[in-house]
Amino acid sequence: MTPPVTRFAPSPSGFLHIGGARTALFCWLLARRHGGRFILRIEDTNQEKSTDESIAAIVEGMRWLGLDWDEGPDVGGPAGPYRQSMRKDIYTEHVGKLLDTGHAYRCYCTREELDAAREQCRAEGRRAIYQGTCRNIDPASWDGDERPYVWRLRVPLDGEVVVDDLVKGPVTFPNAELGDMVIVRSNGDPLYNFVVVVDDHTMNVTHVVRGDDHLANTPKQILIYNALGLTPPKFAHVPLILGEDKKRLSKRHGATNVMSYSEEGYLPDAMVNFLARLGWSHGDQELFTRAELIDAFSLEGCGKSPGVWNPGKLLWTNHQWMMRTDSAALAEQVGGSIEQIDTLKERARTVVELRNQGAFYWNDEIAYEPRATKKFLKAATLPALEASLAAFEPLPEWNEAALETAAKEVMERLELGMGKIAQPLRVAVTGTKVSPGIFETLSALGRDKSITRIKAAIDLAQAAPAPAP
């Protein structure tokens, strides 16, 4: 494959959401797979809805996911600028070509007239498209007409457009169903379907990979390519992501902002992995590193049907990545030692869980769970606690093996099973009944904190109410 040029073209009216991120990922993957280029283009044609904060938010999301672009608003590139609001001249120039060749005409219809016609169509059970009222007005009369107007594309009355979609296959649309679309508003601003064509062409985009919701726009865009005398790029429409009720994914299905997953402790590698597997597959493989993804990705591997967002599997995927992620990297994020992270990461599904579960390592004070202290810090467990303390204190080396050996001696001497000594100690140093293995925990916690806490636990056990007679 000749190096493809793909682009992700979000409209900056919010944050980077799950669906957009998945589209961006596929674009990025296709470009990286074949040594092509990936462009980030900001579609801020609609000035009212676009904000700089939103652009920053989208960039932040892309960066978090690790989807880097070769051309874009901040890095520049040969086809810049990469914000539609800054490309007016380019659009004007192309509109001119359409006017020169007679492919566009002035439409003076008012909104009221258009709305009425639309309702009429619907009432008659037809597709609501422009009826061509102004299509045959003599251009010679345009000059003297003071009424406001829009420019419409003159679409062939018959014939059809075939979108040779790379994931859907060939899709046919009769021209009669398309209607003459507006390409320039009455205030002079060009419209989406027109600018997207101009941009993709001037940026040399070879593969337009985008959501399914754009499939119906594609024939219109192809018509514009034709009118401009240009060859359309290849198109690939990937299925949308739905919520569990099979409705289009939205906020009421839970978090749709990619960055909120960062806050919830998800790893970018896991998110990328999961997003890739939603709508794309490679045999039975579930876990992919970025390198594996780049190596295996293809449009042929994309499914055609919409997929349901599955938070449960995302969590599993993240857990898999927690266990595979280098402890040093995790330690840098949460602040613990590598040894401490090693004890935690296999039982934490997210970074947030890791941070919570390791709180006893990092906080000076621990919170005792009432049910745990009641069961394990009492008169009956006092001997095990005291004997352990006595055995641990003089240890020259404070490590897992030494601790375990010392504890085994205590167990034999007191004729106690592992559970009888491990659980009281666990509650003593963590405040809870659940933690990593007790000896690795003790070791990773360190001598000082361990000794201090065991002593405090002994005090607690002594103060515990005597068992009922």
Next chain:
RNA sequence: GACCCCAUCGUCUAGUUUGGUCCAGGACACCGGGUUUUCAUCCCGGCAACACGGGUUCAAAUCCCGUUGGGGUCACCA
């Protein structure tokens, strides 16, 4: 409503291009069991699907038609 797309376990999916090797495989979730100092990991097992109806064919999850269902789109939004 019209146009377009889609249709395998609850969910993500393999298998559909080149019909037979599929009384349909993997993963998540769920339910059992094992390992274990707790939890988790790990291991073993179980539950569970070709939407329906017609064709074509010796043979269909795979091809064709229809039905049903779901999704998308019908702006001087993107």
